[in-house]
Amino acid sequence: MSFPWANHYEPKNPLMKWVDSRLPLPRLVYNAVGAGYPVPRNLNYFWNFGVLSGAALMIQIVTGIVLAMHYAANGLVAFDSVEHIMRDVNSGWMLRYAHANGASFFFIVVYLHIFRGLYYGSYKAPREMVWLLGLVIFLLMMATAFMGYVLPWGQMSFWGAKVITGLFGAIPVVGTPIQTWLLGGFAPDNAALNRFFSLHYLLPFVIAGVIILHIWALHIPGSSNPTGIDVKGPQDTVPFHPYYTAKDGFGLGVFLILYCAVLFFAPNALGHPDNYIPANPLSTPAHIVPEWYFWPFYAILRAFTVDFILPAKLWGVLAMFGAILLLFFLPWLDKSPVRSGNYRPAFKKFFWLLVIDVLVLGWCGGAPAEEPYVMISQLAAAYYFAHFLIILPIVSRMERPLPLPNSITEAVLEKHGNAAA
Template sequence: MSFAWAKPYEPKTGLGRWFDERLPLPRLVYGAIGGGYPVPRNLNYWWNFGVAAGIFLTVQIVTGIVLAMHYYASADGAFNSIEHIMRDVNAGWWLRYAHMNGASFFFIVVYVHIFRGLFYGSYKAPRELVWMLGLVIYLLMMATAFMGYVLPWGQMSYWGAQVITGFFSAFPVVGEPIRVWLLGGYAPDQAALTRFFSLHYLLPFVIAAVTVLHIWALHIPGSNNPTGVDVKTEKDTLPFHPFYTAKDGWFAGALLFAYCVLTFFAPNYLGHPDNYIPANPLATPAHIVPEWYFWPFYAILRSFTVDVIIPAKLWGVTAMFGSILLLFFLPWLDKSPVRSGSYRPVFKRFFGLLILDVLVLGYVGGAPITPLNIALGQLATAYYFAHFLIILPLVSKFETPLPLPSSISESVLHGEKAEAAPIGQTKPAN
């Protein structure tokens, strides 16, 4: 798309022109996130969480690199090296807490980013690949977070590794060899800690690379917007800079302020006290739970308690992985021609139930195992899969959407006539 206000990049100095002729990196950045990138003018604050995710990825990489300089990946010394970082390294306590709570904030903003995409139909054509690359980033985040949770080598770290890797043993024939291969032995020990540390260090850079692909794929069709209507005229858009850089900037500042409040005043609030006890293979914690951002999936895993044709453990592991994998098929499960949930009254109600269902799963995943919690988790798990496999296809087939605005500018300017020339390359609105 080309617009009158989207001026081409022009270096201001002789050095800039020399550099641009040989390596046009500033030109690339200008076209990607500067004044040369047109963005729908009606993006609301839910769109700020994508940039926030990039900020917290940067925080994790920077703090992780510094922490790795002081960490000792040894079954005998890992726990003591964490104590050394906390007590003896200059600002080590801050680095460790910033990294630990940064992971939680990273998941918070990504979860909001995912649910925003679910509500506004950002998985629909022509953005299917953008959505799938985002899910790949999420899966890499989960793997990175799990391996990072093992590194302190406390009680919850050790037994978390024991339980999570034990999932693979549920698969017949190949499961146990995969588990032994992951751990480097039959139980978490030195080999497991070494390979988890190396992968935990490597995967954030893989996430960064996939993020670049995610942004690249987004720039081809352009950003979705709250109406779900395609860009038609120049009046429908604004340059990313300075309008959205300013909007993203102050929002990121507010979010970082909340992050700093948690890091400085309640740094252990989202952690588990058992992880401040050194790992002991002979003492099992009374209540083994993963980090809070895995609780919904842990609840799905625990919801299968009866062997039906195949063992209950295999059902649970399959459902846990399937709960994420089915999101890859959303572009084909939801066939509604309308993208935005704002114009889908029935979908909006079921979307609210989905949010409530995920919150219930999160509660059950972190709660002790009781008959009531198991029954609650089973009901919530059944609804989760029913929402995507049954309810969403039926709603998209039978729902009557509300009338859509004829253009983005009409929805923003309350019916004022858009005078700019139409853009021939864009598709008609859904």
């Protein structure tokens, strides 16, 4: 989207003029994150999580490259190579913990980013492509995180790989060949470690590429905002720099403080102690669980316990993947012309019910596969799908939204008082 009131890059220095005429990188940066990119003036701190996601990805890439220099993708020595990093490599313990906890913090900010988009209707026209590319990033993150969880080759790594890849075996006809191809054999071993290590190293760079597309798609319609209404003119915007670079800088500082607090004082709080036991194919852990950020989907997988036309395991696999794929159709399931949940009283109530439901699914996913957790996960999984397929379409057609402000500026002045003028 072209903003006629935006500042345009005009290099003054002869060297910068020469560079800009041959490689307009300074112009690109200025128009993307500088004073040349007008942003709605009412963005709150929930709009910080996109920048925080990028920072988390950079932490993962930098620490991952260094860790790869010392890791050995071989079933006989993989666990020992991780212990070598922890004990013998200079600051290796910090790099390993920074990478492991960085994955958790990456998912935390991305989940908050997704729920912010759900509440403020960031998936609605004309930002459907921004939403779809964001979901592609999320899927790539999940694949990358799963493969990274296998690499330490502890008990949870081995059995997690066996259970998750075993899900493909539930797919009729093609499932078993896909499972064998993923593992490079009939069980997790050296071939699987090499495949997962290679893909785990590659996919973060693919994620970075899709993030560039995500930002590119965002800059066409411009950023959304808490009111959900379109920018009417220059009075509704401020330059990205210095206003939002300062705001994002503050948010990044808070993020890094929390991240370092976990890294230095509770580095194993988000992990599983069984992964400090070397992988043993002959000893099955009493309770196999993935990392915490997969728990809601793991609960949906385990919610199906009865064969009905298809095997229960296949229903679980379809539901688990369907829970994510369903989000791709969200721009067309929610027909309400109002974007922001601030002006949709019925939608707001059901949104918070969805948040509670996902938290309940996460709790059940981390619990043993026994009652009452199975029954609760079945009810929570049923509500999850009902929210998107039944409740949201009905609410979007029947609810009576609150009156929208005439402009972003009007909403800001109403919130902070006319003295802000």
